[in-house]
Amino acid sequence: MFLVVITVFAIIGYIEMRPLVKQAKLKALILYASIFLPAFILNLLLSININIPSPAPPMDELVKTAIKFFSSLFPPR
Numbered sequence: 462m463f464l465v466v467i468t469v470f471a472i473i474g475y476i477e478m479r480p481l482v483k484q485a486k487l488k489a490l491i492l493y494a495s496i497f498l499p500a501f502i503l504n505l506l507l508s509i510n511i512n513i514p515s516p517a518p519p520m521d522e523l524v525k526t527a528i529k530f531f532s533s534l535f536p537p538r
Contacts, residue, residue, distance in 0.1 A: 462508045462509075463505070463508050463509055465508075466501075466504050466505055466508045467505070470497075470501045470504070473497075474497060477493065477497075478490060478493060478494070478497075481493065
């Protein structure tokens, strides 16, 4: 499965990024790579059975902190 993930991502990367490189669209290439690389890494880790922790608990804590902060700035009338 490990080699399948690498092969599929290599093919997709070649097909999608080649025109961006030829047309010298650096901003689009950076944007695409910034999304493509984390997706590749996560899929690679999943293919070798490494558990990836859920981002839900830290996000929940972040939202609660933001709510407390903004409610202290703008108290109810």
